[in-house]
Amino acid sequence: MKDFQTTYGPWALVAGASEGLGAAFAESLAARGLNLILVARREPQLMAFAEELRHRYAVAVETQALDLAEPESGERFIRSLTQDVGLLVCNAAYSAVGRFQDVPLPQLQQILAVNTAAPLALTRELLPHLVERGRGGVVLMSSLSGGQGSANIATYAATKAFNTVLAEGLWQEMGEQGIDVIASCAGAIRTPGYLNAQKGGEAPGILDAHEVAEETLAALGSAPVVIPGRLNKWVGFMMQRLLPKASAVRLMSKNTKELQ
Numbered sequence: 001m002k003d004f005q006t007t008y009g010p011w012a013l014v015a016g017a018s019e020g021l022g023a024a025f026a027e028s029l030a031a032r033g034l035n036l037i038l039v040a041r042r043e044p045q046l047m048a049f050a051e052e053l054r055h056r057y058a059v060a061v062e063t064q065a066l067d068l069a070e071p072e073s074g075e076r077f078i079r080s081l082t083q084d085v086g087l088l089v090c091n092a093a094y095s096a097v098g099r100f101q102d103v104p105l106p107q108l109q110q111i112l113a114v115n116t117a118a119p120l121a122l123t124r125e126l127l128p129h130l131v132e133r134g135r136g137g138v139v140l141m142s143s144l145s146g147g148q149g150s151a152n153i154a155t156y157a158a159t160k161a162f163n164t165v166l167a168e169g170l171w172q173e174m175g176e177q178g179i180d181v182i183a184s185c186a187g188a189i190r191t192p193g194y195l196n197a198q199k200g201g202e203a204p205g206i207l208d209a210h211e212v213a214e215e216t217l218a219a220l221g222s223a224p225v226v227i228p229g230r231l232n233k234w235v236g237f238m239m240q241r242l243l244p245k246a247s248a249v250r251l252m253s254k255n256t257k258e259l260q
């Protein structure tokens with residue numbers, strides 16, 4: 001088994017770390033002794049969370065307030081880094097819920113910018129450093145919604161498919177150079193983002209954020225894709241392998257129509 005700190009330390013960068021799953025990733029990494037660079041837009045949240053992590057885990061934590069929807073923000077930030085970053089977690093995401101025809105184009109473009117252009121740029125700009133080290137990792141946060149199209153979140157789902165397929169290709173390409181890449185295709189996670197968007201009750205198989213972070217980090221290096229949670233694994237298998245595509249789209253759309 002790999003020593004996590006040697007392979008992925010001494011620094012990890014978590015994009016979208018001010019709350020929810022990103023904060024859970026940060027905590028799991030701090031518990032493994034990694035120093036952290038936390039990125040999100042809301043500086044006060046980042047700074048308060050960083051202080052908490054320093055106090056609880058005795059690791060160094062730096063913060064960067066950054067809007068990843070801004071063109072070239074991700075690549076400029078990576079180029080400015082002086083720390084030896086061995087692990088990148090691309091977790092930040094944006095979703096505008098609603099019928100495609102009702103969502104203004106700038107919002108659809110923001111989904112693309114945060115969910116696809118930003119992880120692409122962060123990963124591309126960090127990889128030469130990881131290759132030079134000959135070890136390291138990249139986590140791309142994806143979703144079970146990326147396995148098929150879905151009403152009400154068509155653009156978001158498409159961006160998640162992008163992350164899964166990108167991770168699969170990089171798993172092969174970068175794995176040959178000692179870099180572990182994984183897509184985490186999560187089902188529902190109890191985060192502020194999910195709870196704000198959910199009209200009805202919680203989805204079956206919903207997980208806490210720390211469970212998703214832990215299962216994802218445990219799988220890093222062993223597979224191109226992980227689906228956290230036993231029920232979600234079964235759902236993923238059914239949706240992607242057993243059901244005809246039309247049935248999978250209808251079934252997923254029944255759930256996503258509950259979002260607001």
Ligand SMILES: NC(=O)c1ccc[n+]([C@@H]2O[C@H](COP(=O)([O-])OP(=O)(O)OC[C@H]3O[C@@H](n4cnc5c(N)ncnc54)[C@H](OP(=O)(O)O)[C@@H]3O)[C@@H](O)[C@H]2O)c1
Pocket residue numbers: 015016017018019020021022039040041042043045066067068069090091092093094114141142143144185186187188189190191192193194
């Ligand atoms: N929750 C679920 O049920 C679920 C299911 C499957 C997959 N996922 C995936 O898991 C990841 C985390 O989800 P979550 O529910 O924890 O999300 P969330 O609660 O909405 O948090 C999203 C994080 O991204 C940051 N962020 C959003 N837009 C940003 C921008 N333009 N620039 C920089 N940072 C930005 C937010 O911080 P600021 O607002 O401070 O910028 C926040 O830290 C996402 O990739 C999501 O697609 C979630």
